[in-house]
Amino acid sequence: MAGAEDDRRFSPNCWRVRLALLHKKLPWEAIPWRFTEKDAIAFSGQGKVPVIIDGERIVTDSWAIAQYLEETYPESPSLFGGVVGQGLSRFVTDWVETVLYPGIAPLILLDIYTHLHEKDKKYFRETRERAIGTTLENISGDREQRVITFRKSLAPLRQTLHYQPFLAGQAPAWADYVVFATFQWARCISPFPLLLADDLLFSWRERMLDAFDGEARKAMGYPTSE
Numbered sequence: 102m103a104g105a106e107d108d109r110r111f112s113p114n115c116w117r118v119r120l121a122l123l124h125k126k127l128p129w130e131a132i133p134w135r136f137t138e139k140d141a142i143a144f145s146g147q148g149k150v151p152v153i154i155d156g157e158r159i160v161t162d163s164w165a166i167a168q169y170l171e172e173t174y175p176e177s178p179s180l181f182g183g184v185v186g187q188g189l190s191r192f193v194t195d196w197v198e199t200v201l202y203p204g205i206a207p208l209i210l211l212d213i214y215t216h217l218h219e220k221d222k223k224y225f226r227e228t229r230e231r232a233i234g235t236t237l238e239n240i241s242g243d244r245e246q247r248v249i250t251f252r253k254s255l256a257p258l259r260q261t262l263h264y265q266p267f268l269a270g271q272a273p274a275w276a277d278y279v280v281f282a283t284f285q286w287a288r289c290i291s292p293f294p295l296l297l298a299d300d301l302l303f304s305w306r307e308r309m310l311d312a313f314d315g316e317a318r319k320a321m322g323y324p325t326s327e
């Protein structure tokens with residue numbers, strides 16, 4: 102998912118998959134795609150990214166892709182750490198989708214819009230305003246207030262990071278990627294500071310930005326400093 106520039110890759114669901122591929126040490130080629138280029142992914146039978154093509158296989162949906170990679174490449178480092186870990190990883194994914202993603206979206210929706218390619222802007226505004234029931238300007242207008250409540254909602258993450266350096270334990274795995282991808286989405290497209298520098302989560306995000314030789318930090322986006 103690219104913005105105005107080909108190198109501005111901001112989709113949170115694609116970042117999940119990119120980090121999963123790095124974790125699995127699998128090589129890939131990423132093809133830039135935009136909201137209105139539905140024809141380019143019609144072969145997948147749906148209209149959203151990520152889509153992966155692995156030989157004869159086409160897999161869509163970030164969670165389905167993670168499971169596919171885990172099953173197909175069992176000799177590569179595990180994303181979940183076994184059956185119990187997979188169950189807990191599903192829980193973290195659902196927490197991201199029901200709490201974290203809806204918490205961040207209103208803070209950055211207008212910034213997403215301004216960073217899109219011209220050909221995507223009308224589609225994005227129409228679909229998102231229909232979904233949120235107000236304008237992009239309205240939803241992002243009170244973000245200085247809204248971010249305070251958002252930061253409080255991150256307490257479960259903060260509490261876990263008191264015990265261990267990563268959400269998955271001593272090293273990052275799917276639970277970290279699915280949470281981090283949501284922060285990376287924001288960083289790639291918005292200068293708005295989501296985290297304060299003295300927050301444990303701020304340091305965790307820095308560790309994640311440095312993972313895999315700084316793959317996420319090297320991506321086009323805004324600095325994480327306040």
Ligand SMILES: N[C@@H](CCC(=O)N[C@@H](CS)C(=O)NCC(=O)O)C(=O)O
Binds near residue numbers: 102112115136151
């Ligand atoms: N459940 C899917 C959601 C995929 C999704 O919503 N992708 C967004 C980008 S992050 C998209 O392609 N949106 C296209 C659109 O809204 O038209 C997953 O986890 O991959």
